[in-house]
Amino acid sequence: xxxxxxxxxxxxxxxxxxxxxxxxxxxxxxxxxxxxxxxxxxxxxxx
Amino acid sequence: xxxxxxxxxxxxxxxxxxxxxxxxxxxxxxxxxxxxxxxxxxxxxxxxxxxxxxxxxxxxxxxxxxxxxxxxxxxxxxxxxxxxxxxxxxxxxxxxxxxxxxxxxxxxxxxxxxxxxxxxxxxxxxxxxxxxxxxxxxxxxxxxxxxxxxxxxxxxxxxxxxxxxxxxxxxxxxxxxxxxxxxxxxxxxxxxxxxxxxxxxxxxxxxxxxxxxxxxxxxxxxxxxxxxxxxxxxxxxxxxxxxxxxxxxxxxxxxxxxxxxxxxxxxxxxxxxxxxxxxxxxxxxxxxxxxxxxxxxxxxxxxxxxxxxxxxxxxxxxxxxxxxxxxxxxxxxxxxxxxxxxxxxxxxxxxxxxxxxxxxxxxxxxxxxxxxxxxxxxxxxxxxxxxxxxxxxxxxxxxxxxxxxxxx
Numbered sequence: 013x014x015x016x017x018x019x020x021x022x023x024x025x026x027x028x029x030x031x032x033x034x035x036x037x038x039x040x041x042x043x044x045x046x047x048x049x050x051x052x053x054x055x056x057x058x059x
Numbered sequence: 060x061x062x063x064x065x066x067x068x069x070x071x072x073x074x075x076x077x078x079x080x081x082x083x084x085x086x087x088x089x090x091x092x093x094x095x096x097x098x099x100x101x102x103x104x105x106x107x108x109x110x111x112x113x114x115x116x117x118x119x120x121x122x123x124x125x126x127x128x129x130x131x132x133x134x135x136x137x138x139x140x141x142x143x144x145x146x147x148x149x150x151x152x153x154x155x156x157x158x159x160x161x162x163x164x165x166x167x168x169x170x171x172x173x174x175x176x177x178x179x180x181x182x183x184x185x186x187x188x189x190x191x192x193x194x195x196x197x198x199x200x201x202x203x204x205x206x207x208x209x210x211x212x213x214x215x216x217x218x219x220x221x222x223x224x225x226x227x228x229x230x231x232x233x234x235x236x237x238x239x240x241x242x243x244x245x246x247x248x249x250x251x252x253x254x255x256x257x258x259x260x261x262x263x264x265x266x267x268x269x270x271x272x273x274x275x276x277x278x279x280x281x282x283x284x285x286x287x288x289x290x291x292x293x294x295x296x297x298x299x300x301x302x303x304x305x306x307x308x309x310x311x312x313x314x315x316x317x318x319x320x321x322x323x324x325x326x327x328x329x330x331x332x333x334x335x336x337x338x339x340x341x342x343x344x345x346x347x348x349x350x351x352x353x354x355x356x357x358x359x360x361x362x363x364x365x366x367x368x369x370x371x372x373x374x375x376x377x378x379x380x381x382x383x384x385x386x387x388x389x390x391x392x393x394x395x396x397x398x399x400x401x402x403x404x405x406x407x408x409x410x411x412x413x414x415x416x417x418x419x420x421x422x423x424x425x426x427x428x429x430x431x432x433x434x435x436x437x438x439x440x441x442x443x444x445x446x447x448x449x450x451x452x453x454x455x456x457x458x459x460x461x462x463x464x465x466x467x
Contacts, residue, residue: 023335031332038325045321049314049364 079423086420089413093167101413107399108408116418117164119246119390121157122196123270124383126278127285128154128203129232129239134315136232145301146308148210148438149289150282155203156425156432162200164421188248195242202235213442214435221445244271250393258397260339260348263330266393272323273386279316280359280382283309287376293433298440310367313375316382317363324356344397351392355385 017023070076093101104111131150134140166172174181179197184190205224212221247270254262263269290297290305297305331337339345359382366374399407433439 027333027335031329034329034332038329042318042321042325045364046318049317049367052368 079427082416082419082423085416086423089416089420090167092413093417098170101411101417103408103411103414105406105408107402107406110394111168111408112395112410112414112418113164113168115391115394116387117168117421118161119394120387121161121164122243122246123274123277123386123390124281125154125157125161126239126243126274127282128157128206128278129235130275130278130315131282132206132232133236134311136229137236140311142304143308143311145304145439146282146286146312148207149285149433150278151203151206152210152429152432152438153281153285155200155207156428158196158200158203160421160425161196163424164417167417188245188251192242192245192249195238195245199235199238199242202231202238206231206235210432210436210438213437213445216444218445239274240271243274244268246270247393250398253398256399256401257393258339258344258400259334259336260331260344261393261397263334265326265330265333268326269323269330272319272326273389276316276319276323276382277386279312279319280379280386283312283316283375283379284383287379289433289439293430293439296433296439300441301439306372309372309375310370313363313378314367316379317360317367320356320360320363320382324352324360327352327356344400347392347396351385351388355381355388359385 017026089101098104102111102113127150131143131147135143135147162175165175169175176197178184178190178193183194205227209221209224212218212224244267247266247268250257250262250266251264286305286309340349359378362374362378362381365371366378395408437445
């Protein structure tokens with residue numbers, strides 16, 4: 013946002029770099045979300 | 060469960076029948092107009108907007124919401140989650156009727172409907188994405204018909220052909236999953252050809268992936284939604300096994316839908332990042348995009364998670380409705396709202412009343428067909444002559460396995 017890109021390489025470097033950081037956060041986030049959903053499974057019939 | 064023949068004489072003039080009769084009458088009149096006067100007489104379609112509400116709703120939404128067929132049968136037969144077995148037949152029926160009505164509605168939309176089968180039998184266009192969609196829908200409709208037909212054979216007492224088809228179940232399921240994966244994504248791929256027409260927030264090179272992943276969430280939510288309605292209005296057609304497994308199906312599918320919606324939300328954000336489209340979020344279209352992404356994707360994912368954790372069936376059912384609406388909003392955004400977004404408003408498309416009547420007419424036909432079939436054929440129960448499972452003592456089963464949820 014607000015960045016000036018003069019070459020396709022600059023653009024790809026910026027967007028792919030941001031996406032890699034995002035994917036790292038996603039792995040942790042999805043793991044946390046899964047633990048939240050299944051957190052009470054032992055108490056219920058959903059195995 | 061009732062196996063008594065239905066008394067068609069009673070309650071003929073119910074509010075439901077009167078409303079349905081009125082819709083069928085209007086639909087019949089518009090159908091005659093469409094096929095005698097042409098598309099121009101009943102639609103607002105133009106060269107700028109050749110794809111209207113019949114494509115957006117009847118086709119794009121219809122195909123996405125019929126995804127419950129392949130998701131349920133894949134869960135049961137491919138992934139071996141046999142506790143979802145009782146949900147397979149209603150899901151297959153919904154999918155079969157959904158696809159049949161997609162093809163039915165296409166006859167209204169194409170200029171020369173008698174040529175609808177040309178790509179299959181006369182001249183294919185293997186370089187076209189639309190050809191792939193057409194071929195897959197054609198093959199998948201046949202597959203769904205074969206998957207559904209054992210119910211009809213059981214109803215008619217045709218044991219031998221029924222047994223032959225039942226033995227093909229796994230192969231049919233795998234074939235159906237392959238076809239669905241291909242055409243659900245290809246429906247999104249159709250829009251890859253129009254980067255200058257589709258707003259950048261909705262256009263992405265990942266749009267086939269978005270369509271496919273969202274169709275899984277749509278299918279799971281549609282099974283929950285349809286199951287809730289059936290539970291309410293067709294309760295007397297359900298046997299003990301179906302009733303015993305119903306809550307487990309709802310919780311299992313809600314958990315799956317929560318994860319798939321989360322995944323869908325995250326890949327949409329990745330798509331936004333890779334195209335560096337963040338600045339569009341500050342525009343009017345950006346606000347609407349955020350409504351779709353936060354209100355109809357992130358919110359239902361969160362609500363599903365809470366509902367599964369808190370064992371709240373009512374919340375799951377409302378969330379399923381929200382998700383279904385979200386898929387409709389998404390398909391309308393891509394095919395109408397954000398399509399041709401740079402055209403002046405005078406050149407934009409808005410459906411005519413007659414187009415809307417036909418869409419309502421098609422949905423009504425689907426509802427009637429579903430009610431007709433599920434009232435007569437073994438959809439929500441196992442036919443007594445074709446039982447494969449031991450009957451379940453409902454009360455005992457519930458006490459053992461669903462101690463907290465029975466009674467909803």
